[in-house]
Amino acid sequence: MTASIDHRWGWSAASPLGWPALCDWLRDPGSLTERLRRHCRDFRVEVLASEALLSLTPQQKALLDCEQAYCREVLLYCDETPWVYASSLYSPATRAAMPQLTGLGRRALGELLFDAPDLQRSTFEFAELTNDERIRLCHRAGLDPSPGPLWGRRSVLATGRARVLVTELFLPAVPAYQEPVA
Numbered sequence: 001m002t003a004s005i006d007h008r009w010g011w012s013a014a015s016p017l018g019w020p021a022l023c024d025w026l027r028d029p030g031s032l033t034e035r036l037r038r039h040c041r042d043f044r045v046e047v048l049a050s051e052a053l054l055s056l057t058p059q060q061k062a063l064l065d066c067e068q069a070y071c072r073e074v075l076l077y078c079d080e081t082p083w084v085y086a087s088s089l090y091s092p093a094t095r096a097a098m099p100q101l102t103g104l105g106r107r108a109l110g111e112l113l114f115d116a117p118d119l120q121r122s123t124f125e126f127a128e129l130t131n132d133e134r135i136r137l138c139h140r141a142g143l144d145p146s147p148g149p150l151w152g153r154r155s156v157l158a159t160g161r162a163r164v165l166v167t168e169l170f171l172p173a174v175p176a177y178q179e180p181v182a
């Protein structure tokens with residue numbers, strides 16, 4: 001799965017109605033890394049791919065103002081269970097403005113970005129994964145396909161001249177999926 005796949009989804013400002021626990025996760029503007037760390041003893045980042053140069057979808061081009069972007073794909077683990085799949089896209093200009101991006105490895109992107117005092121976050125867009133994407137995502141994360149809906153969010157994090165389009169897909173282990181829909 002690569003970040004360019006998400007253009008088939010209906011990204012919108014609408015988060016899941018009547019599901020406050022999931023909306024609380026989806027709409028949290030703070031560092032997801034920090035939130036995950038509060039939920040587990042052992043947090044770790046597994047890098048699935050880094051620095052692939054991808055052609056962008058029209059929406060991604062508009063969000064990043066470039067034709068191609070570098071892509072970092074990770075799984076974020078809490079106590080040896082993947083909770084989040086994340087792909088982050090950034091332009092060659094951002095790569096030049098923030099060279100730390102290329103050597104991140106298993107350091108969480110949030111630890112770099114949320115250190116910036118001038119960090120700004122765009123409004124979130126949300127999407128419920130299609131059945132195909134849900135199955136592909138679970139397979140990519142080494143999980144049995146989740147029977148229930150899975151949701152994702154995306155937003156642009158900007159500091160100085162750097163801009164990163166961060167797409168985060170919440171996997172079945174996130175506690176909110178066990179909360180009843182109102």
Ligand SMILES: C=C(O[C@@H]1C=C(C(=O)O)C=C[C@H]1O)C(=O)O
Pocket residue numbers: 030031032033034045072073074076084086087088107108109110111113166168
């Ligand atoms: C932007 C953040 O960084 C998290 C870690 C990522 C990574 O290491 O690639 C990507 C997206 C986020 O889930 C955050 O903590 O909010």
